[in-house]
Amino acid sequence: MRGRTSNNVIVSRLIVVVLLALQGASLVHGQVGTCVGFYSQTCPRVESIVRSTVQTHFESNPTIASGLLRMHFHDCFVHGCDASVLIEGTNTERTAPPNRLLRGFEVIEDAKAKLEVACPGIVSCADILALAARDSVFLTKGQSWQVPTGRRDGRVSLDSDAANLPAFNDSIDVQKQKFAEKGLDTKDLVVLAGGHTIGTAACRLFSYRLYNFTTSGNGADPTIDPAFLPQLRALCPQNGDRTRRVGLDPGSQNRFDTSYFYNLMKGRGVLESDQKLWTDASTKTFVKRFLGVTAFNVEFGRSMVKMSNIDVKTGTQGEIRKICSAIN
Structure with missing residues (x-):
């Protein structure tokens, strides 16, 4: 009986994994993409940690919500949603003219630091940014949605690559x-x-x-x-x-x-x-x-x-950064 119960548990877990994949998985340029509940076993508190971090910063500065939403957009339109916009340094995306007024970097770093304590080396900065953007909309009285996760962080960030971001005077x-x-x-x-x-x-x-x-x-x-x-x-x-x-x-x-x-x-x-x-x-x-x-x-x-599934890096692509502002 004990063996049969153990097998049933294993089968049940496999079914859950499959259902989660079917619910949130997407194909992006031929690669299996993200899925809702990606961290359910490896870091189950990820969403609550990001949410509480965003809320704390929002309570002291409500304008941070629009900053985080815009940052996620700017990240996804360059190299896909891989947190490349967060990387500091000379001639990085962060220094490009369209990104110089972006705000909210400290919120992502704060959430990352807390997640590194809770589940070190597990959650990507790209996923934190995607979750923070959703939470920002909810905190400003918008409607929430399920965020597929499983992104990996990129290792390339060049200011020249941000030149083609949508502009304020585009036709x-x-x-x-x-x-x-x-x-x-x-x-x-x-x-x-x-x-x-x-x-x-x-x-x-x-x-x-x-x-x-x-x-x-x-x-x-x-x-x-x-x-x-x-x-x-x-x-x-x-x-x-x-x-x-x-x-x-x-x-x-x-x-x-x-x-x-x-x-x-x-x-x-x-x-x-x-x-x-x-x-x-x-x-x-x-x-x-x-x-x-x-x-x-x-x-x-x-x-x-x-949008959050544009050219995502998954599996063994990219990396999981230790801090969001620097490549490992």
């Missing part, structure tokens, strides 16, 4: 091309842009829309709501502080909701790349769809999972 065609190169479609583009419902942008990224965009009339981008223009100009004077930050979702920059899409409809998108989502027919359809809270929350989780 819709360019945006769609950059997303398509990562296996993401037009719906993913609009959904993930909706992450701008939290966070801010420096005046230098959009002030050109306020004064010198055209050579006629008032010189402003004609897609900007005329009633909104004076507000933006007051926040970003023509010869003012170009580092001053303005909410990307005016009136709701600290809450994860659908007001971002309503603002696009009103001509109140702060970044040119955002406002173009409303003026281009191919993306406008999705903007209209995501005016509903439920549809957006569900699709955001799906697109985040899809």
Whole structure:
């Protein structure tokens, strides 16, 4: 009886492993990807440790949520989701112009230090970042989702590789091309842009829309709501502080909701790349769809999972860093 019970236990565990793999596994460029519950046996407290760490930092600085979400996006679009953006050093991704204003590195390092005590050498920095991004959305009143894990950390980080990140002034065609190169479609583009419902942008990224965009009339981008223009100009004077930050979702920059899409409809998108989502027919359809809270929350989780599986390193690829800011 004892032998039979032991065998039953083994079979049950194998079934659990298979079910977890079927639930969360994905094929990425021919490689078996991540799965929900990857650390269930090796580090069962991983999600609670990351969650509590993010919450502690969030309570002292709520703006850290948008920083972590943006960092995960910037990581995945260069070399895939492998935490290469976290590596410090000369000419690393972290020093590239699009990444110089990224925030939240200390949160990931804090979570990593705690996980190295709980289960040393097990959890990748790439997985910590993916989990922290999800927790950031939840803490700002967005809907949570299951995060597949099992990523490994990359060993390459070059500033030149970050040159092709989506930019604030990209046309819709360019945006769609950059997303398509990562296996993401037009719906993913609009959904993930909706992450701008939290966070801010420096005046230098959009002030050109306020004064010198055209050579006629008032010189402003004609897609900007005329009633909104004076507000933006007051926040970003023509010869003012170009580092001053303005909410990307005016009136709701600290809450994860659908007001971002309503603002696009009103001509109140702060970044040119955002406002173009409303003026281009191919993306406008999705903007209209995501005016509903439920549809957006569900699709955001799906697109985040899809994005988080871009070119992931698994198995024996890459490494598990001891600290997130340096290669072993």
